[in-house]
Amino acid sequence: MHFVLGFVLGAAASAAAVIAYAPRSGEETRQSIADQLKAAWEEGKQATSQREAELWQEFYQRTQPNTTELAPPTQPTPNLGAQLQPSRQPRPAAPGNGA
Numbered sequence: 001m002h003f004v005l006g007f008v009l010g011a012a013a014s015a016a017a018v019i020a021y022a023p024r025s026g027e028e029t030r031q032s033i034a035d036q037l038k039a040a041w042e043e044g045k046q047a048t049s050q051r052e053a054e055l056w057q058e059f060y061q062r063t064q065p066n067t068t069e070l071a072p073p074t075q076p077t078p079n080l081g082a083q084l085q086p087s088r089q090p091r092p093a094a095p096g097n098g099a
Contacts, residue, residue: 022029 019029024032
């Protein structure tokens with residue numbers, strides 16, 4: 001845990017040092033950061049909208065009946081209950097019981 005905290009604090013300090021010693025003025029640096037954040041935000045919104053449209057399309061395809069394909073013929077299911085019922089016939093005597 002201490003390693004992760006140290007890593008995050010070190011990265012933040014490094015970023016602050018890079019910004020502080022950049023060859024641009026503070027106003028130019030702030031504007032550059034704002035422009036990059038705005039571009040990233042817009043790309044994120046666009047990607048989110050595109051993915052949402054893809055998911056809705058997939059949802060509609062899965063929920064709407066497909067009329068272009070014919071459904072395979074249905075076959076009656078076998079009566080599995082009859083196969084699982086115990087036999088009503090008496091069991092034969094085990095050999096060697098003296099019966």
